[in-house]
Structure formats: C-alpha cells, structure tokens
Amino acid sequence: MITEHALLYLGSRVFAAAANLAAVAIFTRLAASDVYGGYLLVFSWAFVIYGFFGQWLGAAFFAVYEHETASAQIGMLGRLLIGAVLAAGAVIFFVAALGLVPWPVAGTLFLVVSALSLFITMMEAERTQLAAGLVSIMLVARATLIVTFGAATLLLGGSALALAVALACANLVAALPGLARLAPHLVERTKPATLRRFVVYGWPLVIAFGATALGQNVDRLILAHAVGTAELGSYGATSDFLKQSFGVISEAIVLAVVSIAKNAAIRGDEAGARRTLEDAFRALAVTVFFGAVFIMTFADELVQVVFGPDFRETARALVPALIIANGVLIFRAFYFGQSIYFGQSSRNEVIASALMLSAAGALSVILIPRYGIYGAALATTCGQVAACSVFIVARPRMPIPFASLAAIAAAAALVLCAEVILGRVGPLGALPHIAAKLVVFVAAVAFVIRRFNILGLRDFAGGLRAAARPRVG
Numbered sequence: 001m002i003t004e005h006a007l008l009y010l011g012s013r014v015f016a017a018a019a020n021l022a023a024v025a026i027f028t029r030l031a032a033s034d035v036y037g038g039y040l041l042v043f044s045w046a047f048v049i050y051g052f053f054g055q056w057l058g059a060a061f062f063a064v065y066e067h068e069t070a071s072a073q074i075g076m077l078g079r080l081l082i083g084a085v086l087a088a089g090a091v092i093f094f095v096a097a098l099g100l101v102p103w104p105v106a107g108t109l110f111l112v113v114s115a116l117s118l119f120i121t122m123m124e125a126e127r128t129q130l131a132a133g134l135v136s137i138m139l140v141a142r143a144t145l146i147v148t149f150g151a152a153t154l155l156l157g158g159s160a161l162a163l164a165v166a167l168a169c170a171n172l173v174a175a176l177p178g179l180a181r182l183a184p185h186l187v188e189r190t191k192p193a194t195l196r197r198f199v200v201y202g203w204p205l206v207i208a209f210g211a212t213a214l215g216q217n218v219d220r221l222i223l224a225h226a227v228g229t230a231e232l233g234s235y236g237a238t239s240d241f242l243k244q245s246f247g248v249i250s251e252a253i254v255l256a257v258v259s260i261a262k263n264a265a266i267r268g269d270e271a272g273a274r275r276t277l278e279d280a281f282r283a284l285a286v287t288v289f290f291g292a293v294f295i296m297t298f299a300d301e302l303v304q305v306v307f308g309p310d311f312r313e314t315a316r317a318l319v320p321a322l323i324i325a326n327g328v329l330i331f332r333a334f335y336f337g338q339s340i341y342f343g344q345s346s347r348n349e350v351i352a353s354a355l356m357l358s359a360a361g362a363l364s365v366i367l368i369p370r371y372g373i374y375g376a377a378l379a380t381t382c383g384q385v386a387a388c389s390v391f392i393v394a395r396p397r398m399p400i401p402f403a404s405l406a407a408i409a410a411a412a413a414l415v416l417c418a419e420v421i422l423g424r425v426g427p428l429g430a431l432p433h434i435a436a437k438l439v440v441f442v443a444a445v446a447f448v449i450r451r452f453n454i455l456g457l458r459d460f461a462g463g464l465r466a467a468a469r470p471r472v473g
Contacts, residue, residue: 024240061073227373
C-alpha cells in the first residue's frame with residue numbers, strides 16, 4: 001500500500017509542482033514585480049488568518065479519526081469549518097470597519113481564506129480516509145486551474161487583487177470533488193463526547209498553527225512594509241520556487257506514508273508505525289540533500305527557465321541563501337510536525353511555533369530595514385532552524401535513523417564535489433557539461449534509493465521484474 005499510495009501522490013504532486021513552477025514562469029513574465037508582490041501579500045495574510053482559524057480542523061480530524069464513527073466526525077468537521085470561516089470573516093470585517101484595510105482588500109482576503117480552508121480541509125479529510133485517488137485528482141485540478149485562471153487574469157490586465165481572486169476560485173473549484181463525496185455525511189449528528197475530544201485535542205493547535213503561519217510569513221509582511229511590494233514580488237517568487245522544488249516529493253511522502261503509519265498506530269502496531277516513519281524520514285532526507293545538490297548544480301539554468309527577466313537577478317542571489325531554510329522547513333513541517341498525530345503532546349508544536357515566530361520576527365525587524373531581501377532570507381532561515389531544534393531535543397521524539405541520515409548526507413556531499421569537479425573540466429562544452437552532471441546525479445540518486453529501499457521502490461521494481469519474467473512450464 002505504501003508504494004501504491006506514494007506513487008499516486010507523487011505523480012499528482014509532480015504534476016502540481018510542474019504546473020506551479022509553470023505558474024511562476026508565466027506570472028513573472030506577465031506581471032510586474034509590484035503586482036506579483038501585491039498578490040503574495042494578500043495570500044500571506046490569508047495564510048496567517050487560516051493558520052489561526054482553519055488549519056487546526058484538518059489536523060485534529062486526522063488525529064482523532066475513528067473508522068466506526070466516520071460519518072458523524074465528517075459532519076462535525078463540516079459544521080466546525082463553517083464556523084471557522086464565519087469567525088475569520090468577522091475578524092476581517094471588524095478590521096475593515098476600523099479603516100485599517102480597504103474594503104476591496106478585505107473582500108478578497110475573505111474569499112482567499114474561505115477557499116484555502118475549504119480545499120485543505122477537504123483534502124485532509126479524504127487523506128485520512130486513505131482516498132489517495134481522489135486527493136490526487138484534487139491536487140491536479142487545483143494546479144491546472146491556478147495556471148489557467150491566473151494566466152487569463154493577467155492577460156486581461158488584472159491587478160494583484162484580481163490575481164488573488166482568480167487563484168482563490170481555483171481552490172474552490174478544485175475542492176468540489178471532495179466536497180461532493182463527503183456532503184452526504186454533513187447532516188450526521190455528533191455525540192458531545194466526540195466534539196469535546198476533538199476540541200480538547202485541537203485548541204492548542206490553534207495557537208501553534210497560527211504562530212507557525214505568522215512565523216513563516218512575517219518576513220514577507222515586514223518586507224512589504226519596509227521596502228515595498230516590488231521587492232516582495234522578487235523575494236516571494238524565489239522562495240516559492242524553492243518550496244515547490246523541495247515540497248513536491250515531501251508532500252507526497254506525508255500524504256501517503258504518514259497516513260499509513262497513523263493507521264498502523266490506530267491498530268496498535270507501534271513497531272510497524274515506527275518502521276514506516278523511519279522510511280518516511282529516509283525519503284525526506286534523500287529529497288532534501290539531493291534536492292539541494294540539484295538546485296545548487298543547475299541554479300543558473302533553472303533561474304533562466306523559471307523566472308521572468310525582472311526577477312532573475314534577485315533569484316540568482318537568493319537561491320543559495322534560502323536553500324537551508326527550505327531544507328530545514330521540510331524536516332520541521334513534513335516530519336517532526338507530524339508528531340502530534342502519534343500520541344505526542346502538542347506542547348512541542350506550540351513551543352516550536354513560538355520560538356520560530358520570535359526568532360524570525362525579531363530578526364526581520366532588525367535586518368530587513370538594513371539589508372532588505374537578504375535580511376529576510378537570514379531571518380527566515382534562523383526561524384526555521386530554531387523551530388526544528390525543538391523537535392530534535394524534545395522527548396519523546398519522532399524516530400530518527402541517524403546512521404541512514406549520515407550516509408545519505410555523505411552521498412549527497414560526494415555528488416556535489418563530483419559536480420564541482422565536472423564543472424571545472426575545460427574541454428567540455430555547455431551541453432556536455434550539463435549532460436555529465438545529470439548522469440552523475442541520476443546514478444547517485446538511483447543508488448541511494450536502491451540501497452535504502454526508499455518508499456519500497458526497490459521491492460516494487462523487483463516485483464515488476466518478477467512479473468515480467470516468462471514462466472517456465
């Protein structure tokens with residue numbers, strides 16, 4: 001099941017990441033940096049509001065889900081989602097009524113928050129029920145609609161708010177398949193004990209996820225205030241490019257492997273859950289270390305292809321600075337952050353979120369006015385490292401196969417050294433250089449995947465070979 005679900009999620013996430021990178025390439029060519037930055041500012045605030053009001057719902061549902069009372073729990077989730085969106089809307093309305101935010105911005109912000117809440121909650125509910133096929137369809141649909149709606153809006157001369165509305169609509173439409181499947185359960189009544197358990201588990205996550213969202217976006221919010229949305233556009237495009245590059249495989253691993261580990265834990269198979277989590281950690285380690293090697297090796301080519309002319313200079317300067325931040329983010333969000341689903345207290349999540357917000361916020365205030373985008377990059381890196389350190393020193397902690405981690409990191413370092421040496425070989429032309437680097441990289445990744453049986457791919461390939469052999473007799 002692990003391999004089949006991982007391949008489904010990986011396929012959909014590869015498509016979604018390719019579409020999102022295409023969106024960056026198209027949007028940064030069709031929109032000026034201040035328009036792109038204005039759209040990012042709206043979504044940054046939307047993610048913060050969603051973090052405080054809506055994100056905890058999907059996490060709590062995944063954590064306390066029981067097969068026997070699935071219908072009642074889905075009904076409860078739907079009603080709580082409506083309440084969360086209305087509460088967020090009330091806050092946005094209040095802020096707009098005070099004159100702190102223009103009404104068009106407030107309306108756009110409410111639409112984006114509603115769209116994010118609906119899509120992500122539907123996806124979490126379907127993932128919990130191991131509906132890998134439907135989740136994959138939703139991911140592919142959203143990615144396709146983001147490119148289509150966004151490009152059409154910019155071609156028609158749309159503003160930053162118009163682009164934000166277009167992408168919100170993409171999320172709403174993509175959520176419909178999940179909503180259609182779960183809609184019959186929304187009328188189911190919920191027992192007070194189930195609701196109480198859900199809220200008791202989830203309320204600390206309101207603080208944790210809200211602080212995390214603010215910590216992950218504080219650099220953008222301060223950057224927009226201190227130096228303007230034009231600088232935010234270039235900075236945000238580069239950061240989003242790296243998040244997509246690292247996140248494509250990482251999210252597939254979480255959607256598939258961690259869901260299976262959670263089901264093993266529910267059945268009382270703690271040893272099986274631990275083995276599955278260790279497999280997930282190895283897969284994430286390969287993603288982070290070899291992803292960093294790939295981006296550092298082919299940075300110039302990637303920047304030229306992905307970014308529009310107005311964004312390339314900033315991207316080339318920021319890619320090395322943001323690689324560490326995004327690598328640490330992968331481990332913090334996609335692995336250690338999953339500890340709340342395996343019987344561990346949400347206290348570590350709250351502490352990590354508060355520490356990240358404090359470090360990133362303080363450094364952003366100090367560094368961004370003086371150093372601009374480079375100060376923002378340093379602030380977000382320090383914030384992610386601070387948050388991840390909490391999960392490493394905390395007890396109990398998620399299992400960490402240190403021997404595998406060291407071996408994978410060493411293999412990636414050797415590949416990087418080989419790539420640097422190849423880059424200094426004089427007689428080769430540009431294309432032979434790129435081809436040689438790709439061969440070394442692919443061979444190394446294939447070796448590591450086979451050596452550690454990442455996501456069960458070695459066994460999966462062996463099964464295919466066995467099935468392809470002609471039977472004797």
